[in-house]
Amino acid sequence: MRHLVVLAATLMLGATASAGEVRAPASFLSPDLRALQDDPSRHPGWLWVDGGEALWREAPRSGRPSCEGCHGPIDGMRGVAARYPAVASDGALLNLEARIERCRTDNQQAPAFGYESEALLSLTAAIALRSRGLPVAVETEGAAAQHLAAGKRFYETRQGQLNLSCGQCHDENVGRRLRGDVISSGVGTGFPAYRLEWNTLGSLHRRLRACSLGVRATQLPYGAYDYVALELYLAARARGLPVESPGIRR
């Protein structure tokens, strides 16, 4: 009898351990979609990558230098996206989109592109591509710690009319079917991603807004602090997994 109890406890521990495992989003894709994600000649996201690379070289009308004018060729951005979101010198937590916008308004003295604009999506995708395959390596300590804690709180809080936390699906039910879809580990390593449901490239915050709507919770505005903090927590969960941006998502 005691053996049975020990066996049951061991089995439960085993289940907990596998539930806690964070899997790369690509591992949830069908072989066809994974092949598409890996093939720049067929991946529709490359339309945005090409546009972003052109924007990188283009000087703004303000007369200030282009991105390339200060940073050099875009290939020098290798590894940058893997470190975002990150805390800026003034203490603000910035994701890659916000970092680009800040550079554009402060340094280039040009009007912000606007969240989810084609231009910002393109530049973000072109820069993120330079981290493709590199392990996510966000800073979680020091000034980032309080933001990470805020993101974790948001992730673990039940919300919306359907009263669900992120973790109830993306930790406890990973790999199970929700209608025709398999529940993933819920990390954002492929964003901006070309999502088939959207028929276009979109940011992680667009995806998070869809999650909020799914549990019938208030959709936060693009760039809202809670979403950026959540983005940091998701990146911390994904630490060590390869950046997949621009990804293909269902």
Added chain:
Amino acid sequence: MRQALAALLLALAAAPAAAQVAPFVVTGDAVSAPLDGLAGDAGRGARIVRNRETANCLICHTIPDPRETFMGEVGPPLAGVALRLTPGQMRLRLIDPTRINREAVMPAYHRIADLLRVDPRWQGRPVLTAQEIEDVVAYLATLRE
């Protein structure tokens, strides 16, 4: 005049948010009395269970119907649920499963209190009305194998 009065009465009836949730008494792990004393209709319940816009039960559960494809597997299969649970037990699990298990993944289908950041379009409204809860209970009670 009579029509205007009827419309006014209807508006008043719909106004208070609390009135959208029927009172109920929990005995053990069940709510034995039908909500608002309403009779459920199994045919309507079968449609509610399949409706992807409202209850969306099949996003997580399977039902024994070969015509249904792409059903979920987060919750237990509903085949034979009537052999495992009484209507009263089903009723409480639909109203608010966290009354039985605080960590339950299943949403509370007839509760408006203590929910966080609810989309304004759904604020003060339960997912299912008292009548819809009774209809779903009536349908589930037919799943005897």
